[in-house]
Amino acid sequence: MNNYYKGERCLCVEGVLLKNNFNCAFFLFYGAHDRGEKLVVWEELSYVAGLCQSPCCFMGDFNEIVYIEERKGADSLTVAAEEFKNWIQDMQLVDLPLNDRKYTWFRGCSCSWIDRVMVSLEWVEEFPETRLRGGRRGLSDHYPLIIEDTKIRDGPRPFRSLDSWFTHEGFLRMVKEEWKGLGEINFTEKLKALTAPLGRWHKDNFGGMDRKILQLEEDIKKLDDKVSSGVHDGTVEARRKALVTCCERWYVKKEFQWKQMSQSRHAKDIDKNTKYFHQIASARRRNNRIDALMINGRLVRNSARIKIAIKEFYKQLYYQEESPKVGFSDGLVTRISEEESVELEV
Structure with missing residues (x-):
């Protein structure tokens, strides 16, 4: 421990985790009930986090929800909840998902998700x-709430497409050509076969996105420096416009990609911040994995048993017994004419 701070509703301990020499700060927190007090507390937490200048972990009972579904029976967010939501976004905190509980607080028939862990x-x-x-x-x-840092093996990944691909002019044409070339194999096999060419196409057209944006920004800066030095003509202006247009396209592609991958519920509420979306996406991937499953009343953590149980469940769910074929006796149904048949098909 290097330092600590004791507030009205929080305890902050700042120091170094010796195992990996990681400078950080832990905030243990108990939230206020009154809106005015909450605003004071958010400001105090921001101030202390600024003093620490270290990666932070905030945990405790915040006495506030962020989304309507986090409180049973709620139909709208209070002003205090909106302010709390804005504070999380301003601090650029990742609100760790809790997959095995819908609510964290219960009293009678009331229940809410007001306990959380948020990290920088x-x-x-x-x-x-x-x-x-x-x-x-x-x-x-x-x-x-229990925080764990354990690596879990991933299973096979499903086929996915990125929204950003559709911003590229040649994407659909490439897909059509590849699809035709795969012949008459079934749909699932076609998707599997399409993965490899899609990966190559993505690398050729979207690979090194950050590097390309940095290069364009550097080229624009050089032209701005020329203008600052008094060099300005039609060629410089045209060149700058072309670079800006190209740079804007890459911005759009990058934002599309990370917003889709993050699936952040409040992505529409915040400005372009791909680093934030990247961490949200990573957190969702980790927390969407099934590392435990209730099988026949017992909690099982063995990944092999979990896979078998899931497979058997869907096998039974979609199993259909063969039905006896029902036919019509001769003469029971009159055969329609050729003209009637053509009209029905039309």
């Missing part, structure tokens, strides 16, 4: 396998 982007970069799960509630009206 640098924290997620240092601990990319950070995950969150609920512990046993016992006598408390809150579920404890």
Whole structure:
């Protein structure tokens, strides 16, 4: 521990994790109930985090929701909830998802998700396998939240397309050509076969996106420096416009890609920040994995058993017994004429 801060509703401990020499700060927090007090607390937390100048982990009972579905029976967000949501975005915190609980607080028929763990982007970069799960509630009206940093094997990934591909003029033409060349194999096999050419096409047209944007920005800066030095003519202006147009296209592609991958519920509310979206996407991938499953009343963590159970479930779900073929006796149904047949087909 290097330093600590004790506030009215929070305790901050700043120091170094010796295992990996990681400078960080932990905030343990209990939220206020009154809106005015909440605003004061958000400001205080921002101030202390600024003093620490380290990756932060905020945990505790925040006494506030971020989305309507986080409170049973809620039909709108309060002003205080909107302010809390804005504070999370301003601080660029990743709100770790909790997959095995819908709510964290229960009292009678009331229940809400008001306990959370939020970490800064640098924290997620240092601990990319950070995950969150609920512990046993016992006598408390809150579920404890347990943070884990465990690596779990991924299963096979499904076929996905990126929205950003459709911003490229030649994308659909390339897909059509590749699709035709695959012949008469079934649909699933075609998708599998399409993965390789799509990967190559993505690398050729979207690879090194950040590097290309940086290069365009550098070229624009050089032209601006020329103008600052008094060199300005039609050629310089035309060149700058072309570079800006090209740079804008890359901005759009990059934003499309990370917004889709993040699937952030509040992506539409915040400005372009691809680093933020990247960490949200990574967090969702980690937390969407199934590392435990209730099978016949028992919690199973063995990945092989989980795969078998899921496979058997869907096998039974889509299984259909062969039905006896029902035919019509001769003469029961009159055969329609050729003219009637043509009219029906039309």
